[in-house]
Amino acid sequence: MSVTASAANPLIEVRKVTKRFGGTTALDQVSVTVEAGELLAICGENGAGKSTLMKILCGQYTEYEGEVLLRGQPLRLSGIKDAEAHGISIIHQELNLVEELSIAANIFLGREMVRGGFFLANGEMNRRAGEILTQLECRIPPETLAGQLRIGDQQLVEIAKALSLGSDVLIMDEPTSALTEAESARLDRVIGQLRQRGVTILYISHKMEEIFRLADRIVVLRDGKNVTTVKREEVTPREVAHLMVGRELNWDRQPHGEKDSEYSVVLEVCQLSRRWPQHPREWKLREVSFTARAGEILGFAGLMGAGRTELFECLYGNSDDEVLGDIFLAGKRVRFEHPAEAIAAGMAMVTEDRKRLGLFANLNVGENMTLNSLHQDRNAARIVEKGRETKRCRDMVGQLQVKTAGLQAAIGSLSGGNQQKCVMGRALLTQPQVLLLDDPTRGVDVGAKAEIYRLIRDLAQRGMCVLMASSELPELLHLCDRLIVLNEGRITAEFSAAEATEQAIMEAATVNSAKGRGPSDQNLGGGS
Numbered sequence: 001m002s003v004t005a006s007a008a009n010p011l012i013e014v015r016k017v018t019k020r021f022g023g024t025t026a027l028d029q030v031s032v033t034v035e036a037g038e039l040l041a042i043c044g045e046n047g048a049g050k051s052t053l054m055k056i057l058c059g060q061y062t063e064y065e066g067e068v069l070l071r072g073q074p075l076r077l078s079g080i081k082d083a084e085a086h087g088i089s090i091i092h093q094e095l096n097l098v099e100e101l102s103i104a105a106n107i108f109l110g111r112e113m114v115r116g117g118f119f120l121a122n123g124e125m126n127r128r129a130g131e132i133l134t135q136l137e138c139r140i141p142p143e144t145l146a147g148q149l150r151i152g153d154q155q156l157v158e159i160a161k162a163l164s165l166g167s168d169v170l171i172m173d174e175p176t177s178a179l180t181e182a183e184s185a186r187l188d189r190v191i192g193q194l195r196q197r198g199v200t201i202l203y204i205s206h207k208m209e210e211i212f213r214l215a216d217r218i219v220v221l222r223d224g225k226n227v228t229t230v231k232r233e234e235v236t237p238r239e240v241a242h243l244m245v246g247r248e249l250n251w252d253r254q255p256h257g258e259k260d261s262e263y264s265v266v267l268e269v270c271q272l273s274r275r276w277p278q279h280p281r282e283w284k285l286r287e288v289s290f291t292a293r294a295g296e297i298l299g300f301a302g303l304m305g306a307g308r309t310e311l312f313e314c315l316y317g318n319s320d321d322e323v324l325g326d327i328f329l330a331g332k333r334v335r336f337e338h339p340a341e342a343i344a345a346g347m348a349m350v351t352e353d354r355k356r357l358g359l360f361a362n363l364n365v366g367e368n369m370t371l372n373s374l375h376q377d378r379n380a381a382r383i384v385e386k387g388r389e390t391k392r393c394r395d396m397v398g399q400l401q402v403k404t405a406g407l408q409a410a411i412g413s414l415s416g417g418n419q420q421k422c423v424m425g426r427a428l429l430t431q432p433q434v435l436l437l438d439d440p441t442r443g444v445d446v447g448a449k450a451e452i453y454r455l456i457r458d459l460a461q462r463g464m465c466v467l468m469a470s471s472e473l474p475e476l477l478h479l480c481d482r483l484i485v486l487n488e489g490r491i492t493a494e495f496s497a498a499e500a501t502e503q504a505i506m507e508a509a510t511v512n513s514a515k516g517r518g519p520s521d522q523n524l525g526g527g528s
């Protein structure tokens with residue numbers, strides 16, 4: 001399909017589109033034009049309507065008011081297949097892979113290649129999938145089952161799937177939210193290639209730096225309405241954030257208190273090692289030792305495969321691997337077999353992988369949030385007092401500013417960022433002694449992030465011990481009192497808040513930690 005459109009004649013035109021879900025107006029008379037070959041960024045707070053607009057353009061939502069034009073012609077898509085036939089495809093925000101199928105099968109799902117008119121051409125599909133993965137500089141074999149992949153790799157497969165369609169309009173709904181910086185850089189290169197081929201890209205992200213590196217123009221939505229559309233060079237990231245949230249944000253790095261002897265050690269980890277079965281590196285974690293005090297926010301930095309998630313899983317009783325070494329919680333030696341034991345002992349964990357590990361689709365917003373803390377609402381007769389539960393939950397929804405029609409709303413009706421806030425809320429409602437945060441703000445907008453940081457700092461001040469991993473270094477630098485760098489499963493550096501710089505952390509994260517070993521085996525499909 002050739003692209004013939006000029007500035008006067010945009011490729012896509014959205015005219016006064018309104019989309020309602022029951023009583024919620026997700027889009028209210030939104031108008032957007034998309035020029036051929038441009039990269040148009042869509043910005044807005046969680047729940048602003050970005051994904052809804054994209055789902056209309058990719059044929060997923062067919063019921064709406066208003067008009068969409070493609071190359072000047074009215075377009076009423078009948079479904080996703082129809083959109084694909086018109087050359088429009090999407091990389092979804094919520095990853096939708098079939099865990100029991102291979103990477104290649106997922107990429108070609110619904111349009112499997114066949115041989116002799118009947119048999120699946122598995123070899124051919126694997127080869128094609130391998131080519132696209134190579135383009136993404138991803139070295140995981142295409143036969144690998146999707147269920148075995150970490151979330152960052154799943155996101156790469158979603159991207160590969162969209163690329164395999166060869167569309168000339170590509171919608172990317174937060175494609176890098178689960179990617180590390182190195183993986184995002186690879187996607188940048190792919191985007192560069194696509195643009196050279198003339199592909200038009202609609203791009204949603206909460207990462208301002210990314211938007212300002214990639215976009216030609218920026219559309220800002222707020223509460224389902226157009227705020228403005230601007231050329232990238234005409235605005236600053238700060239101005240865009242302001243336009244999104246409608247108020248000035250506080251970006252300053254807060255003063256960090258020294259957490260020394262007056263605070264008690266809550267968590268002590270001694271020589272912790274975690275086996276990596278059938279992997280040349282043998283160990284996911286190797287002789288990791290550290291202490292964390294009450295009131296402290298301790299950060300963990302590292303590249304993909306460095307062992308951050310693996311460490312948290314170990315602490316939280318969420319690992320089937322052989323584990324050596326000792327963990328002491330409030331002076332008592334512990335080794336949890338299951339997360340339920342960790343929760344009972346005063347730990348809570350927030351993961352980036354909300355879909356697989358975080359939320360229960362068949363429970364509503366309130367139920368998802370109070371799930372791990374119902375015991376707190378039991379009265380003397382051990383019966384859960386509904387009123388108490390509802391109040392705690394409503395307070396938390398307020399504190400985290402979760403945008404929802406109510407506690408009874410289906411969890412799936414919330415926007416991605418608001419779902420993530422619910423995962424956070426559930427952990428906080430358990431009032432843990434130790435809070436493990438593994439990339440907790442994935443997909444959360446800049447304004448809500450600032451609120452969550454304030455909340456975390458507040459909790460630490462009241463004595464909670466917080467361990468936090470993040471693939472975004474600025475986030476760690478902003479929040480943490482102390483930083484530990486993991487590199488191929490080992491600790492390679494530790495910094496106080498005052499000493500830590502991006503440069504020093506990156507160096508410690510990338511030095512070859514095990515002397516005399518062969519080339520780095522990072523990114524061979526391990527975790528983050």
Ligand SMILES: Nc1ncnc2c1ncn2[C@@H]1O[C@H](COP(=O)(O)OP(=O)(O)OP(=O)(O)O)[C@@H](O)[C@H]1O
Pocket residue numbers: 021024025026044045046047048049050051052053093403404412413414415416417418443445
């Ligand atoms: N299927 C649905 N049923 C009910 N309400 C919905 C549904 N999908 C979206 N909404 C509501 O529409 C509004 C816009 O949601 P949308 O997912 O478009 O936000 P978003 O801008 O993509 O946010 P995020 O940055 O968190 O991904 C929200 O208030 C959301 O709760």
Ligand SMILES: [Mg+2]
Pocket residue numbers: 050051052093173415416417
């Ligand atoms: Mg969204």
